[in-house]
Amino acid sequence: MTRLRVRLFLAAGAAEIRLRNRLPRFLDAITPHRHRPDGLVAELDCVASDPETRALFRAELDRAIAEYLADAADLTAFMEAAAAAIKAVIEPRAGQRAT
Incomplete structure (x- = not known):
């Protein structure tokens, strides 16, 4: 079970990196910011x-x-x-x- 969690965590991190590289404005729009x-x-x-x-x-x-x-x-x-x-x-x- 621990290996599966590690793999899911790494896959989620890789997906986040790809999204940040490909859709920076979209991620900036959906990320909450304090004014x-x-x-x-x-x-x-x-x-x-x-x-x-x-x-x-x-x-x-x-x-x-x-x-x-x-x-x-x-x-x-x-x-x-x-x-x-x-x-x-x-x-x-x-x-x-x-x-």
């Missing part, structure tokens, strides 16, 4: 559910937005100064002719 949320989804759930985490997230977001706006203002001022300098070089001064 695990992605790291980002889990973090967003934590932010939505915990008031302390939500307050920290909002503070960091406000700081990042303020930093972005300050950088944008600095860049705008730099671009305006560069445009004025280029315009001064390109446009002829009063009393001069363009060459």
Whole structure:
């Protein structure tokens, strides 16, 4: 009886291997899987559910937005100064002719 069980076990394993090689999508569909949320989804759930985490997230977001706006203002001022300098070089001064 023990030999028969071993043979059945080996035959079942071989059949499983053949099925996995030939029909991977089918076996994946019938195999039960636990749904695990992605790291980002889990973090967003934590932010939505915990008031302390939500307050920290909002503070960091406000700081990042303020930093972005300050950088944008600095860049705008730099671009305006560069445009004025280029315009001064390109446009002829009063009393001069363009060459």
